[in-house]
Amino acid sequence: MNKLTKVGLSALCGSLASVAGAHAGSLDVTGSAKMTHTNVSNGVVGNPIGMATGLTFTGNGELDGGQTFKLTLTDANKAAWSTASISLTTNSMGTFVLNSGGGGAGIGGYDDNMPRAYEEVWDTAIGTNVNLQKGVSGSTNVEWTSPSVLGTTLQIAYAPDNDGQQNNNKSFSGSASDHFGSGFDVVLDMDVQGHVAGFNLILGASESEVAKGTPGGAKAVTHDHEEGLVGLVLNLGPVEVGGQVSAERIATQTRNAANYYGNLSWGIAFNVNDDLSLSYSEHKSVQGKVKKASGPGMDVDGSERGNKNEYTPKSWMKGDSLQVAYTIGGVAIKYAQSKYDNTAYGFDTKAPKESQLVEVSMAF
Secondary structure (H helix, E strand, O other), X not given: OHHHHHHXXXXXXXXXXXXXXXXXXXXXXXXXXXXXEEEEOOOOOOOOEEEEEEEEEEEEEEOHHHOEEEEEEEEEEOOEEEEEEEEEEOOOOOEXXXXXXXXXXXXXXXXXXXXXXXXXXXXXXXXXXXXXXXXXXXXXXXXXXXXXXXXXXXXXXXXXXXXXXXXXXXXXXXXXXXXXXXEEEEEXXXXXXXXXXXXXXXXXXXXXXXXXXOOOOOOOEOOOEEEEEEEEEEEXXXXXXXXXXXXXXXXXXXXXXXXXXXXXXXXXXXXXXXXXXXXXXXXXXXXXXXXXXXXXXEOOOOOEOEOXXXXXXXXXXXXXXXXXXXXXXXXXXXXXXXXXXXXXXXXXXXXXXXXXXXXXXXXO
C-alpha cells in the first residue's frame, strides 16, 4: 500500500511538473532613475533640483498553440502607479489589450509623435497647460491591433464610458462623468522602412458620445466630441524630419466656453552617431471659444446678448526647443533649451517664458 502511495504521488508530481513546465512564465523588471536641474524665467523656481524613479514589471506567459500573454505594470514616479495593461497576442488575429490609463491607447499614443532628442516642446519644464488630443486613452479601455502587413497596422480602442477613470477589479466608475458616454478610437499606422530611407504615416480619429441638454445647460452641445490627427515622419539615414496636425471639436453652445482646439508640431533630429543626437522642434496650439452673440434678444445660454462688436474669442500659444542627448552605456545626459509665448492660451503681459532643463538618467 505504501508502495502504491509513493508511486501515485510520484506520478502526480511528475504530471504537475510537466504542466508547469509547458506553461511556465517569466517576470522581468526594468527601471530608471532621473535627476534634473530646471531653470525657468518669469516663473517661481525655488529649489531647481528634482528626481524621478520608475519601475516596469512585465510578466510573460504562453498558451497552447504558441499564443502569448503579457501583464505590464508601470510605476512612473516613486510610489505613483500610472499604467497597467493585460495583453494577449494571437497567432493570426493580432493583439488584444485591456488598458488602464497611461495615455498609450488609440490616438493618445500619438498626441505628438515628432522627432526629438529629449522631450516634446511643451514638456520641458514650462507650464503650458496645453490641450492635446487623447481620445479614450485616459479611461479603462479595450484595444485591438491588427497583425502587421508591410509595416502597416490598424488599431481600434473602445471605452464603454469615456470618463477618464481607471477601474479596479470588481468595480465600476459610476457617475464620475455623466457628460461623456462611450467612445472609440481608430488609428492607421504605416511604418515603412527601407535600406536607405523610410517613412511613418499616422492617421487617427476619435469620437465620444456626449449627453445633449437644453441650450444653456452644462451639456448643451450640438454633436458628439470629435478628435483627429495626421502625422508624417521621414527617415533619411541619420536624419528624421516630420510634421503633425491634430484637432478637437467640443461643439458646446455655452457662450465664451472652449469650442475647439488645434495643434501643429514639427521637428528635425540628427543622430550624429550611436551616442549623440541633436534636435530642433516647434509646437503651436490654438484655442477657439463660442462666439459672443450680438444684437437684441437672448443668447443660446439664456443670457442677454451684448453689443454688436463682440466676436469669437481665439487664443494661441507657441514654443520651440533645441535639444541634445548623449548616452554613455546605461547613463544618458540630456539638455533642452526652450521658449514659449502665451502659455495656457493667455496673452502674457510678461516676456516669453524660457527654460533650461538638464537631466541625467540611468536605466537598468
